[in-house]
Amino acid sequence: MKSQEELLALVEQAIVANAWKREPAGLYEPIEYVLSLGGKRIRPCLTLMACNLFTEDLSDALKAALALEVFHNFTLLHDDIMDKAETRRGYATVHKRWNENTAILSGDAMLIEAYRLLDKLETPRFREVLGVFNTTADEVCKGQQYDMEFEKRMDVTLDEYMEMIRLKTAVLLAGSLKIGAIIGGASDVQAKALYDFGINMGLAFQLQDDYLDAFGDPKFFGKAIGGDILCGKKCFLMLSAYELAKGVEREKLENLMALDSKTCANEKISGVIELYRSIEIDKRCQERVNHYTAKASECLKKLGLPEEKLEPLSLFAGSLSKRRK
Amino acid sequence: MKSQEELLALVEQAIVANAWKREPAGLYEPIEYVLSLGGKRIRPCLTLMACNLFTEDLSDALKAALALEVFHNFTLLHDDIMDKAETRRGYATVHKRWNENTAILSGDAMLIEAYRLLDKLETPRFREVLGVFNTTADEVCKGQQYDMEFEKRMDVTLDEYMEMIRLKTAVLLAGSLKIGAIIGGASDVQAKALYDFGINMGLAFQLQDDYLDAFGDPKFFGKAIGGDILCGKKCFLMLSAYELAKGVEREKLENLMALDSKTCANEKISGVIELYRSIEIDKRCQERVNHYTAKASECLKKLGLPEEKLEPLSLFAGSLSKRRK
Numbered sequence: 001m002k003s004q005e006e007l008l009a010l011v012e013q014a015i016v017a018n019a020w021k022r023e024p025a026g027l028y029e030p031i032e033y034v035l036s037l038g039g040k041r042i043r044p045c046l047t048l049m050a051c052n053l054f055t056e057d058l059s060d061a062l063k064a065a066l067a068l069e070v071f072h073n074f075t076l077l078h079d080d081i082m083d084k085a086e087t088r089r090g091y092a093t094v095h096k097r098w099n100e101n102t103a104i105l106s107g108d109a110m111l112i113e114a115y116r117l118l119d120k121l122e123t124p125r126f127r128e129v130l131g132v133f134n135t136t137a138d139e140v141c142k143g144q145q146y147d148m149e150f151e152k153r154m155d156v157t158l159d160e161y162m163e164m165i166r167l168k169t170a171v172l173l174a175g176s177l178k179i180g181a182i183i184g185g186a187s188d189v190q191a192k193a194l195y196d197f198g199i200n201m202g203l204a205f206q207l208q209d210d211y212l213d214a215f216g217d218p219k220f221f222g223k224a225i226g227g228d229i230l231c232g233k234k235c236f237l238m239l240s241a242y243e244l245a246k247g248v249e250r251e252k253l254e255n256l257m258a259l260d261s262k263t264c265a266n267e268k269i270s271g272v273i274e275l276y277r278s279i280e281i282d283k284r285c286q287e288r289v290n291h292y293t294a295k296a297s298e299c300l301k302k303l304g305l306p307e308e309k310l311e312p313l314s315l316f317a318g319s320l321s322k323r324r325k
Numbered sequence: 326m327k328s329q330e331e332l333l334a335l336v337e338q339a340i341v342a343n344a345w346k347r348e349p350a351g352l353y354e355p356i357e358y359v360l361s362l363g364g365k366r367i368r369p370c371l372t373l374m375a376c377n378l379f380t381e382d383l384s385d386a387l388k389a390a391l392a393l394e395v396f397h398n399f400t401l402l403h404d405d406i407m408d409k410a411e412t413r414r415g416y417a418t419v420h421k422r423w424n425e426n427t428a429i430l431s432g433d434a435m436l437i438e439a440y441r442l443l444d445k446l447e448t449p450r451f452r453e454v455l456g457v458f459n460t461t462a463d464e465v466c467k468g469q470q471y472d473m474e475f476e477k478r479m480d481v482t483l484d485e486y487m488e489m490i491r492l493k494t495a496v497l498l499a500g501s502l503k504i505g506a507i508i509g510g511a512s513d514v515q516a517k518a519l520y521d522f523g524i525n526m527g528l529a530f531q532l533q534d535d536y537l538d539a540f541g542d543p544k545f546f547g548k549a550i551g552g553d554i555l556c557g558k559k560c561f562l563m564l565s566a567y568e569l570a571k572g573v574e575r576e577k578l579e580n581l582m583a584l585d586s587k588t589c590a591n592e593k594i595s596g597v598i599e600l601y602r603s604i605e606i607d608k609r610c611q612e613r614v615n616h617y618t619a620k621a622s623e624c625l626k627k628l629g630l631p632e633e634k635l636e637p638l639s640l641f642a643g644s645l646s647k648r649r650k
Contacts, residue, residue, distance in 0.1 A: 023467075024467060024470045024471060024474065026470055026473075026474055027466060027467060027470040078429055078430070078433060081425075081426075081429060082426040082429060082430065100406075100425075101406075101407040101473060104403055104406060104407060104429060105403070105407065105466060105469055105470055105473075107433075108403060108432075108433075108436065108466055109463065109466040109467075111433065111436055111437070112436070112459065112462045112463050112466060113463070115440060115455075115459055115462075116459045116460075116463065119452070119455055119456060119459055126452070127444070127451070130440075130444055131444060134437065134440055134441045134444055137437045137440075138434065138437050138438070138441065141352060141430060141433055141434040141437060142348075142349060142352060142434075144430055145349045145351055145352040145430055146349060148351075148426060148430075149349065149351055
């Protein structure tokens with residue numbers, strides 16, 4: 001079994017080796033750019049780790065891993081247009097560095113490239129892999145649609161939010177694992193267990209993201225604290241606060257959220273965070289992260305594999321839910 | 326063998342039956358909308374016609390035909406954003422009726438849906454079909470990129486233009502035919518012959534499009550005459566004119582193209598059309614249309630099939646190159 005570092009190195013090599021220096025440069029340079037910005041490479045690593053549970057032959061899994069990373073970066077390219085994001089991983093987004101048309105078309109080319117990479121697979125279970133990929137890709141689009149719709153709705157429930165992050169974030173982690181498992185030769189039960197592991201890990205991952213935005217340590221957290229509060233994002237913390245704050249606290253929350261995000265930014269952020277703490281939203285969020293992390297661990301047990309084989313995935317899930325950035 | 330009308334009816338039924346009333350409605354309603362606007366359904370009909378040359382069983386071909394029509398409409402959705410087009414087939418474009426974000430995301434969902442439809446195929450030659458689809462989709466993106474780049478370039482050659490329309494328009498007709506052929510059980514030689522038929526038909530189709538924009542009969546042509554002239558599009562007519570006009574004529578062309586398209590629209594259009602006629606650009610364009618139509622016919626002969634089987638495709642190609650709208 002390969003170490004986490006070895007798998008990550010394989011992914012980075014594969015990205016470089018896929019030769020993006022193609023014509024027309026105007027179409028492919030933005031693709032090379034966005035893929036070179038790094039990121040945690042979580043999805044391709046999960047594909048390789050899942051496959052590696054069952055076999056040492058990772059050649060097919062590496063192609064699928066690359067397809068999943070290209071797909072993930074395609075969603076970033078298009079989401080960044082929709083969200084009008086100006087930076088990504090500290091660099092200008094494609095639609096800012098080039099323009100919107102380039103970001104649309106290079107994104108389209110990336111989605112097609114993901115399928116071209118998948119089509120290099122030699123596994124006899126190719127159709128299973130393609131089915132998982134298709135379902136996952138469709139669900140990720142649905143998740144982004146719900147996310148956009150939630151911005152304009154004032155009645156989003158916590159359940160709706162959990163379903164949205166399941167679609168937008170968790171299914172791609174789960175699909176990456178399941179695809180690796182299928183390629184590696186997993187049984188249907190094992191492939192499902194890894195998928196469920198991914199869903200729970202993905203939910204924990206996103207909730208931790210929400211948590212860090214308000215309660216992260218600025219020393220480690222890459223972005224400014226309170227971004228979600230300023231833009232009124234209906235994240236887990238905010239939706240929980242609206243569900244739990246009653247009477248005076250509810251009034252306080254509404255007054256804080258009515259503050260102007262430009263002129264009263266600090267007052268708004270510190271006030272909301274204080275309120276979160278007073279009604280223990282921080283604790284509630286960490287409990288949920290722990291809950292989904294524990295559920296993820298249970299899924300791993302269903303694989304029927306020796307404990308030491310599961311350690312890398314366990315550690316990986318733990319590191320995502322305990323991360324500080 | 327089924328008639329043209331029967332095949333078109335199959336396509337229209339398949340589009341309706343694919344049940345676009347899915348959740349979230351904000352994602353799928355625009356897809357239903359754009360697919361309901363009609364259009365000639367050229368690509369799915371070609372897939373069915375190609376398949377029908379070899380078999381009466383069109384069930385798999387119909388799924389692929391639908392995938393190709395969905396893919397084509399995906400490109401329209403995104404191209405219309407990039408071109409800032411306000412209407413399509415007489416109706417508001419998706420980004421105008423909804424907004425750009427919707428057009429981006431619903432377009433993405435359509436591209437994924439095209440692959441989901443393809444994945445319903447049961448043919449043992451599925452991987453061949455997927456390969457053709459992937460290559461074609463990638464080339465269509467490249468074609469759109471060149472088209473956008475040409476808008477900003479003043480040194481586009483006719484050869485470059487022909488390569489651009491091959492990528493942007495012809496390969497999808499060719500791919501639609503080849504996919505139908507493969508599903509129907511064609512040999513490699515036959516599949517290639519149908520592909521080449523599609524390329525030549527596609528080039529003739531696009532050149533006829535260019536021709537009609539200046540020389541179409543307003544009674545039949547759906548749009549206003551001279552649109553390409555007003556926006557300075559580097560179409561076959563314009564590029565030929567720049568290649569052929571010398572001395573006084575060249576000067577006249579440049580003066581005409583320098584006229585303001587808003588305040589001097591009629592003068593500009595009639596002047597350029599007159600110049601086109603004086604240096605016989607109209608004739609040259611029709612010669613090229615006939616040339617590619619004839620080459621397309623030759624490709625059909627390589628199929629080694631009885632003449633009467635080829636008639637529908639021959640007529641179809643003829644109708645596209647002789648069309649008045």
